Amino acid sequence: MISAHARRLPPADAALRPDRLAALRRLIGRIEGHGGRSGGLARDGVRRDEPPLIGEEKTRPALHELVADAYLDHPAARDFALALIARLMQQADDQSMVLWCQRRLDSAEFGQLYGPGLKAFGLPPERFLMVTGRRDADCLWAMEQGLASRSLLAVVGQVGRADLIASRRLSLAAKAHGTFCFLLPIRHGRDPSAARTRWRIRSAESRPDHLDPEGLGKPAWHLELERSPHGQTGHWTVEWDHAAHHFSLVSKAGDQPAAAAAARRSSPDKTASEVIAFERTG
Amino acid sequence: MLIATVKNAQTVTALNDAAAAAGLSPGMTLSHARALVPDVETAPADPRGDRAALEKLADWCCRYSPSCGVDDSAKDCAVDCTNGDFGLWIDSAGCAHLFGGEEAMLADLDRRLTHFGLRHRLGLADTLGGAWGLARFHPATSIVDDHEAREALCELPVAGLRLSAETLTLLRRLGLKTVGQLAALPRTALARRFTSREESQAVLRRLDQLFGMIEEPLTPRRPPPVYRAEQAFLDPLTEPEALTQGLALLTSDLCRLLTRANQGAVRLAFLAFRVDGEVRTLRVGTSLPTRDPSHIARLFAEKLEKIDPGFGIEKLALHAKHTAEIEKRQNRLKGGVTDITDPDERLAQLIDHLTARLGEDAVTITTPIETHLPEGQAAPGLTCKEPAMGQGARTPTFKSWGDMPLLEGRPSCLLLRPEPIKALAEVPDGPPRRFTWRRVTHRIVKAEGPERIAPTWVGTVGTVGTADGVDLASETRDYYRVEDEEGRRYWLFRQGLYDTSGYTGPATEKNATAAGRTDGVCWFIHGVFG
Numbered sequence A: 001m002i003s004a005h006a007r008r009l010p011p012a013d014a015a016l017r018p019d020r021l022a023a024l025r026r027l028i029g030r031i032e033g034h035g036g037r038s039g040g041l042a043r044d045g046v047r048r049d050e051p052p053l054i055g056e057e058k059t060r061p062a063l064h065e066l067v068a069d070a071y072l073d074h075p076a077a078r079d080f081a082l083a084l085i086a087r088l089m090q091q092a093d094d095q096s097m098v099l100w101c102q103r104r105l106d107s108a109e110f111g112q113l114y115g116p117g118l119k120a121f122g123l124p125p126e127r128f129l130m131v132t133g134r135r136d137a138d139c140l141w142a143m144e145q146g147l148a149s150r151s152l153l154a155v156v157g158q159v160g161r162a163d164l165i166a167s168r169r170l171s172l173a174a175k176a177h178g179t180f181c182f183l184l185p186i187r188h189g190r191d192p193s194a195a196r197t198r199w200r201i202r203s204a205e206s207r208p209d210h211l212d213p214e215g216l217g218k219p220a221w222h223l224e225l226e227r228s229p230h231g232q233t234g235h236w237t238v239e240w241d242h243a244a245h246h247f248s249l250v251s252k253a254g255d256q257p258a259a260a261a262a263a264r265r266s267s268p269d270k271t272a273s274e275v276i277a278f279e280r281t282g
Numbered sequence B: 001m002l003i004a005t006v007k008n009a010q011t012v013t014a015l016n017d018a019a020a021a022a023g024l025s026p027g028m029t030l031s032h033a034r035a036l037v038p039d040v041e042t043a044p045a046d047p048r049g050d051r052a053a054l055e056k057l058a059d060w061c062c063r064y065s066p067s068c069g070v071d072d073s074a075k076d077c078a079v080d081c082t083n084g085d086f087g088l089w090i091d092s093a094g095c096a097h098l099f100g101g102e103e104a105m106l107a108d109l110d111r112r113l114t115h116f117g118l119r120h121r122l123g124l125a126d127t128l129g130g131a132w133g134l135a136r137f138h139p140a141t142s143i144v145d146d147h148e149a150r151e152a153l154c155e156l157p158v159a160g161l162r163l164s165a166e167t168l169t170l171l172r173r174l175g176l177k178t179v180g181q182l183a184a185l186p187r188t189a190l191a192r193r194f195t196s197r198e199e200s201q202a203v204l205r206r207l208d209q210l211f212g213m214i215e216e217p218l219t220p221r222r223p224p225p226v227y228r229a230e231q232a233f234l235d236p237l238t239e240p241e242a243l244t245q246g247l248a249l250l251t252s253d254l255c256r257l258l259t260r261a262n263q264g265a266v267r268l269a270f271l272a273f274r275v276d277g278e279v280r281t282l283r284v285g286t287s288l289p290t291r292d293p294s295h296i297a298r299l300f301a302e303k304l305e306k307i308d309p310g311f312g313i314e315k316l317a318l319h320a321k322h323t324a325e326i327e328k329r330q331n332r333l334k335g336g337v338t339d340i341t342d343p344d345e346r347l348a349q350l351i352d353h354l355t356a357r358l359g360e361d362a363v364t365i366t367t368p369i370e371t372h373l374p375e376g377q378a379a380p381g382l383t384c385k386e387p388a389m390g391q392g393a394r395t396p397t398f399k400s401w402g403d404m405p406l407l408e409g410r411p412s413c414l415l416l417r418p419e420p421i422k423a424l425a426e427v428p429d430g431p432p433r434r435f436t437w438r439r440v441t442h443r444i445v446k447a448e449g450p451e452r453i454a455p456t457w458v459g460t461v462g463t464v465g466t467a468d469g470v471d472l473a474s475e476t477r478d479y480y481r482v483e484d485e486e487g488r489r490y491w492l493f494r495q496g497l498y499d500t501s502g503y504t505g506p507a508t509e510k511n512a513t514a515a516g517r518t519d520g521v522c523w524f525i526h527g528v529f530g
Helices: A001-007 A018-032 A071-091 A104-108 A115-120 A136-148 A164-177 A258-265 B017-021 B030-036 B045-062 B104-114 B128-137 B146-154 B167-173 B179-182 B187-192 B198-209 B242-261 B292-301 B345-357 B506-514
Strands: A063-068 A097-103 A128-133 A151-160 A178-185 A199-202 A222-229 A234-241 A246-251 B003-007 B009-012 B068-070 B088-090 B226-236 B263-274 B279-290 B313-325 B332-334 B337-339 B363-368 B376-383 B415-425 B432-437 B440-453 B477-482 B489-495 B524-527
Touching: A063 A071, A063 A164, A063 B179, A071 A104, A071 A151, A071 A178, A071 A222, A071 A234, A071 B524, A097 A104, A097 A136, A104 A115, A104 A128, A104 B415, A115 A246, A128 A136, A128 B345, A136 A151, A136 A164, A136 B345, A164 A178, A178 A222, A222 B030, A246 B003, B009 B030, B045 B068, B045 B088, B045 B279, B128 B146, B128 B198, B146 B179, B179 B198, B187 B198, B226 B242, B226 B263, B242 B263, B242 B292, B242 B313, B263 B292, B279 B292, B292 B337, B332 B489, B345 B363, B432 B477, B432 B489, B432 B524, B440 B489
Parallel strands: A063 A178, A063 A199, A097 A128, A097 A151, A151 A178
Antiparallel strands: A128 B363, A199 A222, A222 A234, A234 A246, B003 B009, B068 B088, B226 B313, B263 B279, B263 B313, B332 B337, B363 B376, B415 B432, B415 B524, B432 B440, B440 B477, B477 B489, B489 B524
């Protein structure tokens, strides 16, 4: 197969021609099922320095994977998911619910959703339908059922791991039934995934509150976009304002050098796996 | 021969034919029986096991009629029900024709009971008393029709009247041997012959019950539901696919009934009657009343594999145990198939589907509880609309989360129970400087607190329990929100207070020694912020 393709490939200089590149992108876009819009992000009206999904524009329902950078960053990934849900709730005007699936085993790690905490986060606890499954298969099944019911705002799954088949099923179901799906795998390896975007999340130091310099500021996260449909990747540090349901950008992609981030990750107290490099250009 | 201890003596309660032929009888003491037949085999009596077996058989009898039960009407009579003479009743009114008439039904029942290896006697009459007497005192299996009812019943001995031993002795002394002789006497004359008014009343009441002059209420073991669908099969089902088809048949039947009555099922039971007399039951609940055949079938389909067909299933039944009225709504036609437009209904179907597979306690919506203890403030609320059982009424509950005051600085996830940590903090009420949790040490750079939460006065709402031998409900807690160097935030609390006077109080002392600390306080982590 590969050799057959190689034979048909035009010379290298022709392959780099912009129109050919655009045509290839359209083809990939059609294969991935998002219409095959041509052009980069700038033409969609999205600024390059602003991460997708958390920007102001309405995003279409799809599967998004939120991966914790280290074991202790799981609460950060969880709260990032909650922040995204808060944004979705703000955008949607109905009172549809959120299905939150969790393995019973994992609830012993960082606990279960807590009503007063959700309220403090700016979320209505009565709109969260909690499902605890014994195995990953139970959770993935429940997520798929939730997506297929077309009555939910979003489906969140804290699962051990989801392989390519599972994430592909969820991705197709999310697109077909128009429901957002967030996958929070506990064991984040190099599993291939069919998610539309994959984020790696790490807690960030909060900026001191100007009213209470000693106290804690707003929650902040380092976000690393590892995978996105248009090949956009990058680092951001965002702050979440739970009262206004608003993300604000603390630093842009260029502010934190990748080397520094890599140094942080490789420090001995972390158990993070290596970041997979995506050789894509916007 | 079965033996039970009655009045401090080991007594024979039941025996088989061989023992009876050897001259033994129930009521003998064991030593007496042993003297007569030295090599008699004995076993302890098991009244509870007998009762359970009888109830199981009563369940099986539901295949003939929805109304049947264990006969407890003759508890105080001479033929003691507890001593090996057990009775079951089946209300066959309106059911006999389904089995080809009363004779055919009794023949079928007789054949099946013989097949089970049970010794039995059958009687069928217009009244429970009549059937009771016929089954026990009529020589053959007998059916008494209307026109000959009185004659047949009059031939019964007086023992067939469910009377006590003393009354029977008296009647024997009076020379009254059959029911007919007794019934022929004038009632006032009869009443005068007994020593007490109660005794005469009992005889007259039994007589009236026998002839159907007064009503005798029957309490079915399982009250038959109003809405049910049943299907008996000529050839017993053994294939799982056949079960699925049978289920589809029953759901459409039941839903037709429900639609006609404008009702929706909330609790459903699916009963499979096996040829060996076992009854397998599956139960599902729905969160909204439903009469959608495919939805009900899908709920049971998750559990259908739990039914072991054994040697075959001869009858299936689907009962709607609880129903509720549902308002009519229009379903949109989409491409020729009906599509549910209401998202609430779709959500309800989703919840039903999830609970059917994962269990009722696996699908919850958190409910607010009125307490100050953080771990008691939210309780998992079940999504199934169970009729209120009175349990849980003691916990004060907010109507909705909107009524609960907003508490800032709570983590979105709470640990299942507070976990003890090693913390280094300023005395008396400074935030910790560093702490070790799950063998990782965190250096704290920012902290907020304390937020003091006092113990509840009376009792504890919800389950608080203990962690590491420390009673968590008894002492004041000071909560701190802290942030470490990495920017991770934790919700910590200190249990107990540092006391400057040196005395820390008995509870604190106890808790401190339990946690292996000597300074009177212990630290816990209760949640992790994102």
